[in-house]
Amino acid sequence: MRAADLGERGLLALLAPLGYPKGAPLPPGDDAGGVWFDKGALLLKTDGFLYREVALRGMGPFEVGWRAVAAVASDLVAKMGRPLGFTLGLFLPPESGVEEALDLVRGAAAAAQAHGAPLLGGDTNRGTEVALTASGYALARRPLPRAGLPGDxxxxxxxxxxxxxxxxxxxxxxxxxxxxxxxxxxxxxxxxxxxxxxxxxxxxxxxxxxxxxxxxxxxxxxxxxxxxxxxxxxxxxxxxxxxxxxxxxxxxxxxxxxxxxxxxxxxxxxxxxxxxxxxxxxxxxxxxxxxxxxxxxxxxxxxxxxxxxx
Amino acid sequence: MRAADLGERGLLALLAPLGYPKGAPLPPGDDAGGVWFDKGALLLKTDGFLYREVALRGMGPFEVGWRAVAAVASDLVAKMGRPLGFTLGLFLPPESGVEEALDLVRGAAAAAQAHGAPLLGGDTNRGTEVALTASGYALARRPLPRAGLPGDxxxxxxxxxxxxxxxxxxxxxxxxxxxxxxxxxxxxxxxxxxxxxxxxxxxxxxxxxxxxxxxxxxxxxxxxxxxxxxxxxxxxxxxxxxxxxxxxxxxxxxxxxxxxxxxxxxxxxxxxxxxxxxxxxxxxxxxxxxxxxxxxxxxxxxxxxxxxxx
The missing domain is CATH 3.90.650.10 (PurM-like C-terminal domain)
Structure with missing residues (x-):
């Protein structure tokens, strides 16, 4: 079966439980993963996307870099995690401009700062098109899963x-x-x-x-x-x-x-x-x-x- | 200037300091980033690569997924970080097989386990070729920078x-x-x-x-x-x-x-x-x-x- 037949969410549902620890602060497939730590849970989240799929008219590399970090921050904060830091992984075609790469990272750094946490580096590799993968970690004293009771x-x-x-x-x-x-x-x-x-x-x-x-x-x-x-x-x-x-x-x-x-x-x-x-x-x-x-x-x-x- | 003119390391040297916090446990451009935490440093590391650039003859998706996590673990451990968990970000062409995706993640999960830490999920996106970005976090009581004195x-x-x-x-x-x-x-x-x-x-x-x-x-x-x-x-x-x-x-x-x-x-x-x-x-x-x-x-x-x- 091809990935496309299963769809993104079907594929993620298959992949999320692989290796995911029992008794973790959040179940597999929730908005972030994590491990218990002495003062709560340390959450870890990764989110990737293609530049061309998110860059609306008027958005440049700065805004796309911002978006990478904001997306991860959103997942962490929704789980009651206070962001501690972020990283940015880039795939860039060799003909990409250096200024474009700088703006991607500047945007990510600005978004990290706006979320009260630093950008802690990342990685850059050659790719056939511009793709970004942001990661972030956060401390959640009481991590919040998807939960609810009738009437809530x-x-x-x-x-x-x-x-x-x-x-x-x-x-x-x-x-x-x-x-x-x-x-x-x-x-x-x-x-x-x-x-x-x-x-x-x-x-x-x-x-x-x-x-x-x-x-x-x-x-x-x-x-x-x-x-x-x-x-x-x-x-x-x-x-x-x-x-x-x-x-x-x-x-x-x-x-x-x-x-x-x-x-x-x-x-x-x-x-x-x-x-x-x-x-x-x-x-x-x-x-x-x-x-x-x-x-x-x-x-x-x-x-x-x-x-x-x- | 194009990314290719500057080279990977030249580009990374430009990008690493952007937004990187002063007084962090490790300097920008070191093998991992991190923030001070009550019992030491919490390190965060991201490493990305293209499938076709690392898959030697005899390596399949399982081995390439393993390699993704091992590369990050190696950076964390070199900085005296005890790995807490990993994530895997995937870009896959729509025609990729589901079994291939599963094996990539199975390999990453096995490598995480071999390093004493769980795989905490990740993300999957469409891409023009198979690309992986692994991230990991670790606790380092005394993070070890690149340091040395003459005679060491x-x-x-x-x-x-x-x-x-x-x-x-x-x-x-x-x-x-x-x-x-x-x-x-x-x-x-x-x-x-x-x-x-x-x-x-x-x-x-x-x-x-x-x-x-x-x-x-x-x-x-x-x-x-x-x-x-x-x-x-x-x-x-x-x-x-x-x-x-x-x-x-x-x-x-x-x-x-x-x-x-x-x-x-x-x-x-x-x-x-x-x-x-x-x-x-x-x-x-x-x-x-x-x-x-x-x-x-x-x-x-x-x-x-x-x-x-x-």
């Missing part, structure tokens, strides 16, 4: 929902990314404010391949359904989309949002919401977990469709 | 010197890798016994691109010369090479040895040698540090030539 509330953290989808949509329509969406799409930052919610959240998942896909994965991992009652519709996303239906589609199928989905016991919701306000963390209450597997929005099943690399 | 002794740890060179030589001559060299070339293991030498070694360097290149880099980093008086010539390497001169060339320019060069204060040498025997760690006393930059073998300059990816 589902929150969306952050404010990039729909905005990165609009940026990607514009790019594939051959347009410039509108200024309203450039910060979200070009310089995403994982939200370290999430670390301040420790003890109030039962489970979490990074969302990078689109919210629908993230929620479907969460649903399958928990054996529970996700019932959505509302979704965040930012005015600029609505204005770009031109209709609520189109805007909702950007929120559900956008991708590259690097935000977190939180599962919260109902009795902790008031404290969580107050804490988020104090931390300045945007938080949107989207729905709750229920019996059955699947994702529903106002009673209607949400199509499973997201970004996959195969 | 230079030791070579391990017993793969010349053997991996012979394997590579056979491959590029269109021959099968001789059975004598298969274990060294197909299943290299970083030597965790090195961790038992803490306190007896002043400095160290991983050697993966050939001993001559490693020693030249060490020489430049220290601003000191390396004077070699002897080199390890294993009988099977001599037999393969057919002459001492050719065998020495395999030792100096072989590459893929994943062994360590140790710099040892002379007064600690007797204890070091006794300790190595107790640990079962092969150790070869090769020479000493001296004034001036460069690498000399029995008084004659050793040509700088190694493996580079650009």
């Amino acid at each position: 509330l589902v929150y969306l953290a952050g404010d990039r929902w729909g905005k990165t989808g609009a940026a990607i949509d514009a790019h594939y329509r051959g347009l410039e990314v509108p200024p309203d969406f450039r910060e979200a799409a070009f310089y995403p930052r994982a939200r370290r404010e999430l670390l301040g919610l420790a003890g109030l959240v039962r489970g979490s998942a990074d969302s990078s391949d689109g919210l629908a896909e993230t929620l479907w994965q969460l649903s399958e991992a928990l054996g529970l359904g996700v019932g959505l009652e509302g979704l965040p519709l930012f005015p600029e996303v609505l204005a770009y989309a031109g209709s609520e239906e189109k805007a909702l589609s950007l929120v559900l199928y956008g991708g590259e949002e690097f935000e977190a989905v939180l599962v919260v016991p109902e009795e902790k919701a008031p404290r969580l919401e107050r804490k988020a306000v104090r931390l300045g963390l945007p938080l949107f209450r989207a729905g709750r977990l229920q019996a059955g597997v699947g994702v529903r929005f106002r009673g209607k099943e949400v199509e499973r469709r997201g970004y996959a690399h195969f | 002794l230079v030791y070579l740890a391990g017993d793969r010197w010349g053997k991996t060179g012979a394997a590579i030589d056979a491959h590029y001559r269109g021959l099968e890798v001789p059975p004598d060299f298969r274990e060294a070339a197909f299943y290299p293991r970083a030597r965790r016994e090195l961790l038992g030498l803490a306190g007896l070694v002043r400095g160290s360097a991983d050697s993966s691109d050939g001993l001559a290149e490693t020693l030249w880099q060490l020489s430049e980093a220290l601003g000191l010369g390396v004077g070699l008086e002897g080199l390890p010539l294993f009988p099977e390497v001599l037999a393969y090479a057919g002459s001492e001169e050719k065998a020495l060339s395999l030792v100096l320019y072989g590459g893929e040895e994943f062994e360590a060069v140790l710099v040892v204060p002379e007064e600690k040498a007797p204890r070091l040698e006794r300790k190595a025997v107790r640990l079962g760690l092969p150790l070869f006393r090769a020479g000493r540090l001296q004034a001036g930059v460069g690498v000399r073998f029995r008084g004659k300059e050793v040509e700088r030539r190694g493996y580079a990816h650009f």
Whole structure:
């Protein structure tokens, strides 16, 4: 069987358990791996991608290097890890410009700094096209798996929902990314404010391949359904989309949002919401977990469709 | 300027300091990066390569996956880091077989286990050719930089010197890798016994691109010369090479040895040698540090030539 027949997620599901230790702080296939350490868990995460697959119109090497580190930081922070450092592995065609390589690494270094951790070097190799692999490690006193019980509330953290989808949509329509969406799409930052919610959240998942896909994965991992009652519709996303239906589609199928989905016991919701306000963390209450597997929005099943690399 | 004009090491020298923190446990450009932690240093290392550039005749995906983790382990252990875990990032053409992907990861998982640490997942993406990027983290109570003083002794740890060179030589001559060299070339293991030498070694360097290149880099980093008086010539390497001169060339320019060069204060040498025997760690006393930059073998300059990816 070919990798393409199985699909990226099917392949990852096969590969993730290989060699993965029993009793680890997070199960195989979660957003990050890790080992227990005296003060909690030390998480390790690696994420790779092709330059051409993420570089929207207006993004240069700096932004793509930034994106590499931000993607890893997002996974680590969603698992309640405080990033300690990052590395960047590069594949570059021999004809690549040195200035391009420098900008890739400058962007990665800037993103690392924006996440409170250093870039700790990396590696450069010849390749047939530009490809990046970022890694990062983090300390999580209480690492947060994908977890939840029926009745738990589902929150969306952050404010990039729909905005990165609009940026990607514009790019594939051959347009410039509108200024309203450039910060979200070009310089995403994982939200370290999430670390301040420790003890109030039962489970979490990074969302990078689109919210629908993230929620479907969460649903399958928990054996529970996700019932959505509302979704965040930012005015600029609505204005770009031109209709609520189109805007909702950007929120559900956008991708590259690097935000977190939180599962919260109902009795902790008031404290969580107050804490988020104090931390300045945007938080949107989207729905709750229920019996059955699947994702529903106002009673209607949400199509499973997201970004996959195969 | 193109990456190819600058060369791999020139490029890495430009990139390594970007964002690298001051006061880190190891300087930028050393074999691993890291941050201080309460009980020492937490090291992080990433190493990438193309499948076709390392797969010798007789190596399959399992061996190439093994090699990915062993290369990172070698860097971590050379810096006195005890590996905690590894990840593997893969780029695979869509037409790759699933069994090939599984074997790459199985090999990486087996190598991780052989180094006393788990494989903690990774990432898989579409690429135009098979490329791997392994990362690993490690705890080093006393991380060991490239360091040394004039008069310090230079030791070579391990017993793969010349053997991996012979394997590579056979491959590029269109021959099968001789059975004598298969274990060294197909299943290299970083030597965790090195961790038992803490306190007896002043400095160290991983050697993966050939001993001559490693020693030249060490020489430049220290601003000191390396004077070699002897080199390890294993009988099977001599037999393969057919002459001492050719065998020495395999030792100096072989590459893929994943062994360590140790710099040892002379007064600690007797204890070091006794300790190595107790640990079962092969150790070869090769020479000493001296004034001036460069690498000399029995008084004659050793040509700088190694493996580079650009």
